Amino acid sequence: MKTTDYVSLNATMTKQGVCVVIPxxxxxxxxxxxxxxxxxxxxxxxxxxxxxxxxxxDILLSYGDTILPVSYPTNKGKGYALKQGFRQARxxxxxxxxxxxxxxxxxxxxxxxxxxxxxxxxxxxxxxxRSFDHPNMSKGSVFANKFSxxxxxxxxxxxxxxxxxxxxxxxxxxxxxxxxxxxxYEAELELLVRCAWRGIPILTVPIQVHYPTRENRISHFRPKxxxxxxxxxxxxxxxxxxxxxxxxxxxxxxxxx
Numbered sequence: 001m002k003t004t005d006y007v008s009l010n011a012t013m014t015k016q017g018v019c020v021v022i023p024x025x026x027x028x029x030x031x032x033x034x035x036x037x038x039x040x041x042x043x044x045x046x047x048x049x050x051x052x053x054x055x056x057x058d059i060l061l062s063y064g065d066t067i068l069p070v071s072y073p074t075n076k077g078k079g080y081a082l083k084q085g086f087r088q089a090r091x092x093x094x095x096x097x098x099x100x101x102x103x104x105x106x107x108x109x110x111x112x113x114x115x116x117x118x119x120x121x122x123x124x125x126x127x128x129x130r131s132f133d134h135p136n137m138s139k140g141s142v143f144a145n146k147f148s149x150x151x152x153x154x155x156x157x158x159x160x161x162x163x164x165x166x167x168x169x170x171x172x173x174x175x176x177x178x179x180x181x182x183x184x185y186e187a188e189l190e191l192l193v194r195c196a197w198r199g200i201p202i203l204t205v206p207i208q209v210h211y212p213t214r215e216n217r218i219s220h221f222r223p224k225x226x227x228x229x230x231x232x233x234x235x236x237x238x239x240x241x242x243x244x245x246x247x248x249x250x251x252x253x254x255x256x257x
Contacts, residue, residue, distance in 0.1 A: 006040060006041065009041055009042070009111070009112055009115065010041065010042050010043060012115055012119070013041075013042045013044065013111075013115065014042075014043075014044070016095065016096065016115070016118060016119075016122075017093065017094045017095030017096060017173075018042070018044070018094065018095070018096040018097075018098055018115070018118070018169070019042070019044040019045070019046055019089050019092070019094040019096070019097055019098070020038050020042055020044065020045045020046065020097075020098045020099075020100065020111070021046045021047075021048065021082070021085035021086070021088075021089060021097045021098070021099045022034060022035070022038070022045065022046070022047045022048070022085075022099070022100060022101075022102050023048045023050055023078050023081035023082060023085065023099070023101075023102065024047060024048065024049055024050065024052065024056055024060075024081075024102035025049075025050040025051065025052055025056075025075055025078075025081075025102075026052050026053060026054045026056060027052070027054075027056055027102040027103055028052075028054045028055035028056045028059060030102060030103050030104035031047075031056055031059055031060070031102050032059050033104060034100070034101075034102050034103075034104055034106075034108075035047065035063065035067060037107075037108035038100070038108045038111070039066065039067075040108060041108055041111045041112070042111070044094070045066075045067045045068065046067070046068045046069075046070060046085050046088050046089060046097075047060055047067050047068070047069050047070070047102075048069075048070045048071075048081040048082075048084050048085045048088075049069060049070065049071040049072070050072075050075050050076060050077070050078070050080070050081040051072060051073055051074045051075035051076060052075075053075075057071065068088065068092075070084050070085065070088055072084075076183055077183040077184035077185070077187075078166075078183075078184055078185055078187060078188070079180040079182045079183040079184050079185070079186065079187025079188075079190070080180075080183040080184075080187075082099065082180055082187060082188075082191075083179045083180050083187075085097065085099070086170070086172060086179060087179070089172060090172055094172060095171070095172055095173045096118070096169055096170065096171055096172055096173075097169070097170045097172055098111065098114060098168070098169045098170075099166060099167065099168050099169075099170065100166065100167045101166045101167070104210060105209050105210050105211065106128075106166070106167045106207065106208075106209065106210075107207070107208040107209075107210070109208065110128065110167065110205070110207045110208060113205050113206070113207070114126055114128075114169050114205055117169075117203055117205050118169060121201065121203055123171050123173070123174045123200070123201070124169075124171060124200070124201045124202070124203050125168070125169070125170060125171055125174075125192070125195050125200050125201065125202045125203070126168065126169040126202075126203050126204070126205055127160070127162065127163075127165055127167070127168045127169075127192070127202065127203075127204055127205075128162070128165045128167035128168065128204070128205055128206075128207035129161050129162040129165065129204045129205065129206050129207060130162055130165055130207060130209045131206075131209065132145070134209065134211050135211075137211050141164075144164060144227075145162060145163065145164045148163045148164050148189055148230070149161070149162075149163050151189075151234040151237070151238075152189065152192065152193060152196075154238065154241070155193050155196075155234075155237045155238055155241040155245060156193055156196040156197065156241070156245065156249075157246070157249070158196055158202070160192075160202065160204065161204065162204070163188075163189055163192055164188065164189070165207070166188060167207050168188070170191070171195075171200060174195075174198075174200050175191075175195065175198070175200065178191070178194060178195070178198075182229070182233060184229060185229075185230070186229050186230045186233045189230065189233065189234075189237075190233060190237070193237055193241075193245070196245075196249075197241075197244065197245040197248055197249060198248075199248075199249065199252045
């Protein structure tokens with residue numbers, strides 16, 4: 001990346017009030033490369049250490065004041081990590097939080113694509129859309145995304161091609177005090193649904209994704225436990241959609257018209 005590109009993009013992100021939030025748990029093999037790649041685009045990086053027990057903590061300490069680390073001793077899940085990251089971002093006056101995963105699947109180059117959409121459509125929730133024809137992408141991941149997409153449409157009357165991507169730009173100001181209620185992977189779907197109910201515009205942007213081979217893949221997803229939690233969440237969200245979500249969306253449309 002050219003220095004002039006970095007200066008321009010960093011200045012744009014600063015002007016728009018955008019920071020990057022990276023939740024991390026036991027990712028000592030990848031976290032340094034992820035942080036270094038993000039620092040090529042912005043100075044405002046919040047890394048939430050979700051109770052890591054490997055060498056992740058020492059790696060974060062080596063960055064000194066270059067990043068803002070948020071740490072706690074016990075692993076509490078991605079949703080809890082996002083909650084802590086959003087709180088820090090708001091306390092420091094940021095209007096947006098751009099989240100990406102610590103496992104190296106996301107490319108920092110796509111930050112520029114998120115910013116292009118944001119400049120044209122401010123106050124918008126922007127979520128990355130992955131390609132699902134990658135040879136290393138598991139059939140389970142493809143099914144899980146289709147499953148999640150179906151429930152999202154049922155709960156919001158909207159369609160999205162990828163409701164499970166962790167590469168997202170959250171409009172913190174538009175979300176006001178909204179924080180995830182759930183604590184693990186299901187939190188990302190929860191926030192997407194709640195933002196749709198609130199009437200926050202949701203747009204997508206294509207993203208690059210690196211899928212390592214099975215033996216090199218880092219995943220903390222627990223198929224049985226987390227799938228059960230997601231199923232319970234979807235049941236609750238469907239009930240809330242009837243009692244609150246759809247009525248609020250209908251009332252908002254009537255007021256706007």
